[in-house]
Amino acid sequence: MTRLSTGGLIDRSRTLSFTFDGVAYTGHPGDTLASALLANGVRLVGRSFKYHRPRGIFTCGSEEPNALVELRTGARKEPNTRATTVELFDGLVAQSQNRWPSLEHDALSVNQWLTPFLGAGFYYKTFMWPASFWEKVYEPTIRRAAGLGAASELVDPDTYEKAFAFCDVLVIGSGATGLAAALAAARSGARVILADEDFRLGGRLLTENVAIDGAPARDFVARAEAELSSLPNVRLMPRTTVFGAYDGSEYACVERVSDHVAVPAAFQPRQRLWRIIAKRAILATGAFDRPIVFPGNDRPGVMTAQALATYAQRFGVGAGANAAVFTNNDAGVAAALAAANAGLTLEAVIDVRDALPSPLAAKAKALGVRVITGGEVIATKGKRLSAITVRTKSGTQTLAVEALGISGGATPNLNLTCHLGGKPVYREDIAAFVPGAVPPGMSCAGAVAGQFSLSDCLNAGTEQGAAAAADAGFARAAAPAPKAEETPTGIRAFWQVKAKGDLAFVDLQNDVSAKDVGIAHKEGFRAVELLKRYTTMGMATDQGKNSNMAGLALMAELTGQGIAATGTTVFRPPYTPVALGVLAGHHREKDFRPTRPTPTHAWAEGQGAVFVETGFWLRAAYFPKPGEKDWLESVNREVKATRESVGVIDVSTFGKIDLQGPDVGTFLDRVYINMFSTLQVGKARYGVMLREDGLVMDDGTTARLADTHYVMTTTTANAGKVFQHLEFCLQVLWPELDVQLASISEQWAQIAVSGPRSREVLAKLVDGHDVSNAGLPFMGVAQTTVLGGIEARIFRLSFSGELGYEIAVPARQGERLMETIMEAGRPFGITPYGTETLGVLRIEKGHVSGSELNGQTTARDLGLGRMASTKKDYIGRVLSQRPAFQDPARPIFVGFKPVDKAQRLRAGAHLLTVGAQATTHNDEGYVTSVAYSPTLGHFIGLGFLKRGLERIGEQVRAYDPVRGSDILVEVCSPAFVDPEGEKQRV
């Protein structure tokens, strides 16, 4: 056990049980999995990505490169979880990754002896031939060898949700700077959100032995938290990672609501995705302690000096029985002393500099800490660190230590400043990149801005917090900044120990060593973005938070162009990995998108309908009857009944748009290819509208209800798009037109009654309106009442080719209308039908639908070219005249029937001249819609064929390699049934 005897922000009175690789351990509330493992003496926690080298806990935060574990079991199993961020809970189960058969004895650790062959670019150079091996052999093998963890593959049992929050000032990070900023902003009355990824506020203040306002820093944290909690204008969000900065002052965050418990409490989500819209944001994310590159710097027991201090101070844990610290800067020395203060046995502080600043030297002396100046660690020993070799001018010496804290300086945690394109700027004086241009509304304070001294942090936080609140319109509060001592911040830039021996790692997570940077340089991959891709440095969960700085410094040295000119790779959201589940939130499985029921949905359910999703809508596909063996039998029955007697279908899903105003006629003339201003009141007309590029956008019928009042129908699929298009035309193209639009798609239920007996059915519904052929002729419209006083609009239209009517009533009356129609039609054997039969009827009739209006076809292609008026202008007219659209060889709309009537036609089949090779060059068109026609007794199809109209009667080949079909078809007119259109006019 390496739990120190006292100290730490843990509750020693309570014990939590957990297991790691099947072994039971205990920890305390306040521990992370990492601190609890170290407290139990577990130092080897994983195997590295490529070489399977033993690895330990390297950091104390979300930048952890090594300690990735599979957390939990079964459906809740999460691979690649950072032990350093996992709050310990009772019953936690974790497994190490990337090892077989065991963590202690990993078979693939032989890879480390193959190091000379596995350097940067190894895959690119080795697995090139034969090409066919890449997908089938190389990639699967490499993935198996290198994969970290495995997903559960079970349905996630937890829920996730999204939420919006608004504030005047968002403070990101709750260390000294963040707390000071939040206090200053909150005291002015501004609405403040303080977010921190940790479960405890305070940041580095929980680790440092410093005084604020004359009291220990932790007291300041407690007081600040108490004050902020008491204010109604403040929302504290611990366990919340701000992972992205976006346009519109929007910040994306993940709140880990229930990650710290075994199972979320009832009705609580696992995680919540916040979108915070902040008038101002203060970035107070501090800085990372970065590693130094030296041989064997990856052994379990080597960690950042900051982590060493944090485990000792915050968690009361010694990372080993004894430790040393290797550094080039004052903060590294301070971290060492903080660890020693907490009771860790500190054997030595090794500093590359020739002397320490006198206050630090005095503190070290007071603590009895040995300081080796001008020293470098040149080697390490042990599967778990057991010794280090230190080189000074006077020679080398070996120190037996179990832990080594390393600190190469502070790297400001500025990722969020770059999400909208900002580029970090290098400052030689502090050997660090600081934020360049920041997103609008953001300001940076404290260590992230290169202000490393505690007093500077407190001052900057207070100042920026007050300034942000003032920007948001609040009077500055008078309270002064908390007072703290100046902490030393000196540094001598130092990146790499030049020594031969073991691999010197730059990127622990991706097993990228200094040698690999050299290879990249030698082979020309010198720009940082190329260096990243070639070596994989800075990839995966930590995205180079530890490694990038040293990596680019090494490259800068090799190229001689300096660090500032070398620059950094681009930081993109998310700052740390985000689970897909939380991005989906409520919208998963059937809640992925809304399901829209039609007004007669419940009735159709009662009729045993089988439903189909058409966009958001759920529509009846067909209505099977007992004894029918498949859908085709049901559909054939529905088609026959409709053609021979009467059928009924809910067509409420069509888009319906109310157009009123004196200029509607003019407006419609401009959006449709054909004329509508001349349409008589009480009549409907079929119309086609084009996109600006001359291709067909949508079709439908539009009726004129009164002189200045029209109602348009659109296809189901394009209801929203057409409305948007019309709004655009009115608001942007022709604002002078006096036309008012309203969507009435939801106001009206619309039911189509079709078939030779439909008039007899209709006659029973209307309240005395004359529905004879003279009283309500083909394409006529009646505004009347049905069922004893229900307002109704009756359109005599036909999609099926039969005598037919569409009856619209207010939506709440839809079900009643359907039931009454069924009752009225009972003597005629009225048959409800769904979208399948709707399709068969229109294909038999040769009407175009969505498969033909596919965004690639013109009115001419669809056989509707003659509808286009030559007496007016309309949207798409000019571009529909393009030569390519006028080419006589362009495929045109025709019908097809199999030569062998027993054969099945396939939609999607391509058309070839008989005898021609099946090549793209010989492609003459394609089949868009097919159906089995019960009326004709064989399959029929619609589609587009080059010079199709001239080839009626010719045989062509319908070739469908996808579904394995290749048959002869005869080209014919698309109107298979009643080509003269007599049935609909009777």
Next chain:
Amino acid sequence: MSDLLAHVPHTRLVPEGSYGPEGKAGVRARQVLGLAVATLTARKGKAADLARRLCAAGLPLVDAPKAVSTMAFTTIGTGPGRWLILAEGMTGTALLAHLGSLAGADATLTDQSDANLIVEVTGPDARATLAKGVAVDLHPSAFGAGDAATTVVSHVGVTFWQSDAAPAYRFMVARSFAPAFLRWLTASAAEFGIALSGTGRG
């Protein structure tokens, strides 16, 4: 996946009842019935005239995202020169006739009484619940009684307004989207407990 709504078909309104921790109802939601609804759109260039004329007739129209209520009517601005008019105890036809007589040739009217469902959301946790889908700042300093917005909630287009300071909010949702809206509302409010009424027994 929570089984909170597992038994509710996606095509039906979430049935009335209590959802969430036993005995908690931080949110109450009910379907408001018996309202006639019409869209009122000013004819080209007539918005100001129309607002003046209707205000004089006792029907206050504000050309802004505001909800204004009188004894019988509520008017809600949904776009420049566009309003929703709600009326209690009246059919859609009667509402259109009444508005037509006031507006004359200055406006276009469309009956929408059957097009929507109106859901009232209230209770101490109403704001926290709505924050899970409404991308509008509902803090009292930003959105108060009489404020309205036309926006998207959980992929569903809505017009909503704060009807009193309690606070109570009313959401108008297209009829076929109402099941999806209620699923989102119920799931979002479940942690606080929600008592849902007026949506039928399922």
